[in-house]
Amino acid sequence: MATTVQRPMQPDDLVNALPAVEPLFSRVAPSLPPVQFTGSVGSRYNMGGGQPDPDSLPRGRLVEITSELLAGEEGKAALMYGDASGYLGLREALTEKLRRWEHLEVTPEELLIVNGSNHGLALVVQAFVNPGDVALVEAPTFMGGLRPLRQLQARIEMVPLDDDGIQVDLLEQKVQALRDGGTPAKLLYTIPNFHNPAGVDLSLERRRRVVELAERFNFVVLEDDAYGELRFSGQPLPSLYGLARKGRVVRSATLSKILAAGLRVGYLTAPREVIARLNSLKLDGGASPFVGRVAATWLRSDHDAHVRRLVDLYRRKRDALVRGLEGGFVAGDALRPSWTLPAGGFFLWLRLPAGVDSLKVAEAASVRGVAYVSGSSFFADGSGADYIRLAWSMLSEEDLEQAGALIAESIHLGAA
Ligand SMILES: Cc1ncc(COP(=O)(O)O)c(C=O)c1O
Known part of the structure; x- marks a missing residue:
């Protein structure tokens, strides 16, 4: 049997295995720089x-809610493993909020709690996109949508925005050309309300066109609504989710901007069959039962x-x-x-x-x-x-x- 002669261990080898581990990383692991969420904290x-x-x-309310929770009947359950879809009470509180604020009728089974909507976006991309598949994004768009697409090696195609959101005529031309070229688009990632970064709203007429194009050209729409509640003027517009047929749109939303980004509570809305698929990809042991209970109480008592x-x-x-x-x-x-x-x-x-x-x-x-x-x-x-x-x-x-x-x-x- 051949034996390999190894060089004697050097002092550094005892503490540092990184040079040996480096080639073991998977293809996607080292390729993307980490996201910096802290912003430019040093700037005035x-x-x-x-x-x-x-x-x-x-913060004061969170202290009250948290201490009442831990001292009360639910205190133990909050610190145990929980439901893989997220705490049921939170999903129930969210269905009520969605009814009141977004005029959406969904059941708790149509919601999946995730670790912030960045996590939700990545799950949806993972569920629909294979390497080389065509995904459409707005130009400009949010990097949290781009990152999972890049990680999964999607072919990313851009569609420009104007003051009324994504330019639907250009979207139609693009999806037609892609279909004609034998590489139909699979997914559109769009931010219809108070776009990040462009600040614009997708007009009602265009919302209808997006949904109609998704039907005609058979692609899935990933609707990212992180800021919808923060409307300063005008009437809220219906979500793509509300305008579309069941299964055509997956909606992502978050409590980061209205409660606290540090709690990391996001939620996906989709028919239960789609939620089941997304849940099976979600290998994190379920969103925090503790944070879920805190967020549910806050939603019911303080949100509006x-x-x-x-x-x-x-x-x-x-x-x-x-x-x-x-x-x-x-x-x-x-x-x-x-x-x-x-x-x-x-x-x-x-x-x-x-x-x-x-x-x-x-x-x-x-x-x-x-x-x-x-x-x-x-x-x-x-x-x-x-x-x-x-x-x-x-x-x-x-x-x-x-x-x-x-x-x-x-x-x-x-x-x-
Ligand atoms: C458009 C958009 N989507 C999603 C997110 C992610 O938010 P979170 O992961 O905190 O829920 C952000 C945050 O900046 C955002 O601007």
């Missing part, structure tokens, strides 16, 4: 991440009043940012970026005018302590450097007004 004016306002978090307060808070923040920005440009200023005023959510999406160097703008902003995300993070092909995304969610109104003015100053410097 952090408009980077889509985090809720830290001062808006209902809290969301109303948030709507007012975030509307004022949006207005402060826009005020600061507007104030930095004189009438007819050729360097004024263009934007569409979002009717809700967290984000202002600026398009820099031609002749402005986005790297210079970023540098000037950084020197002034202002952080934001460059547009190229939101395009599947890495384009979009002439856009920037400002999140108004985290800063005070005063700071936002100041940050808006500093952005305007940085844009002027970017043109120099």
Whole structure:
């Protein structure tokens, strides 16, 4: 029997097996950089991440709810393993909220609790996409939707947005061409309410067209609604889920923006047959029974009043940012970026005018302590450097007004 002569162990080998383990990683494991959720925490004016306002978090209520839970009858169950679909009481509370806020009639069996909606998006992608399958995304879009598609080596095709959301005529042309070319689209990932990053709403007419195209060309729609409750003006529009036939749409939503991102509570809505498939892919032992109970109590007792307060808070923040920005440009200023005023959510999406160097703008902003995300993070092909995304969610109104003015100053410097 052949024996391999190994070099004697070096002192470092005793503590570090990483060089030997490196080639053992699977093909997908090392290929994507980790997501940074903390935003640019060191910056004086952090408009980077889509985090809720830290001062808006209902910490006092969570202390009360948590201690009552742990001391009460449910305390033990909260600390044991739970239902793989997520705590039933939370799914029941969510069905009531969906009825009241989204006019959706669903049963608890049509809900799956996940560890934040990022987790939900990844599960849905995993359930429908094989390597090489065509997936459609908006241009721009949220990286949390792009990441699982990239990880599963989907062929990602972009469809541009305008002020009314995804451009459905271009969507139709794209799906027709893909079908004609023998590579039909399988899935569309779309963010119909207060788009991240573009801030726009998908119009009702286009919602109907998206659903109709999904039927005609037989693709699944992954509807990501992370900000829908945070509407500052206008009437809520029906979800794609509500407009479509059963099974055509899987809807993803979250408590991250209205309760607390750190609790990691997201939920998928789909017919029970689809939920069963998604559940079988979900190998995490079930969402936290403890957090599920806390969230269920909060939803029943606090949700509506809290969301109303948030709507007012975030509307004022949006207005402060826009005020600061507007104030930095004189009438007819050729360097004024263009934007569409979002009717809700967290984000202002600026398009820099031609002749402005986005790297210079970023540098000037950084020197002034202002952080934001460059547009190229939101395009599947890495384009979009002439856009920037400002999140108004985290800063005070005063700071936002100041940050808006500093952005305007940085844009002027970017043109120099
Ligand atoms: C459009 C969109 N979808 C999903 C998420 C993910 O949220 P979470 O995983 O915290 O539920 C975010 C958060 O930034 C988002 O903006």
